Amino acid sequence: MDIISNILEDCKKEKGTSRIKYYPYSTSIAKHVWCEIASKMINNLKYDEFNKEVWSELIKYIHGDESCIYDLNKSIALIGRTGSGKTKTMEIMSQYMNIDDVKYIKNGKLIRFNYKIISSREIVNQYAIKGYDAIQKYIMISNICIDDIGSESTSAKYYGTELNAIEEIIEMRYSKGLMTHFTSNYNTDDILELYGSRVHSRIMQTCNIITLNGKDYRL
DSSP states (O other): OHHHHHHHHHHTTOOSEEEOOOOSOOHHHHHHHHHHHHHTTOTTOOSOTTTHHHHHHHHHHHHTOTTOSSOTTSEEEEEOSTTSSHHHHHHHHHHHHHHHTOEEEETTEEEEOOOEEEEHHHHHHHHHHHTHHHHHHHHHSSEEEEETTTSSOSOEEETTEEEOHHHHHHHHHHHHTOEEEEEESSOHHHHHHHHOHHHHHHHHHHEEEEEOOSOOTTO
16 A cells, blocks of 8 residues: 555646556466456356457556557447347456456546446436436446447436436436446447547547457357
């Protein structure tokens, strides 16, 4: 904690996001732990030719390893076919982060890097039942992963008030500079068509767009 405290003290006057480097770490041990987490989720979900590059780079991303090919200060957006392990990968990443309680610094404050995973359909359903108050928490929470965007209804009504809840959350979180991860079965061109240029631009600007190819692990 002394190391983190010193880093925090140095960053108090800085604006923006700064990642904390969780060094040293063993790549082989990290992969073993990651795969152990994966095996407890789905028996046939394992480190293979379909996900090995993505999983290896996500481990680096979590540790703040500058050799990572992804932008350490951007969110993660996993896209790929149904059953390719996108949601499970985000769940593995979340559990892995919990081991060291990974944090980062934003505007001089120490913030947990972990995130809540919530499906886009659940968000829309909550709005339809409870209105704007139901989605307010997803606008304010520091980190969130919106799962399966594009699968939800484009808009929902609450007592006659129609709203594209996902678009609203993305826009509001962008304006607040909050980190928002995504998964989707749709590619970026599809997202442009579904949500329009404004939301598409927000996602492209703030996320590492990562394609996860491969077999359907749920079969």
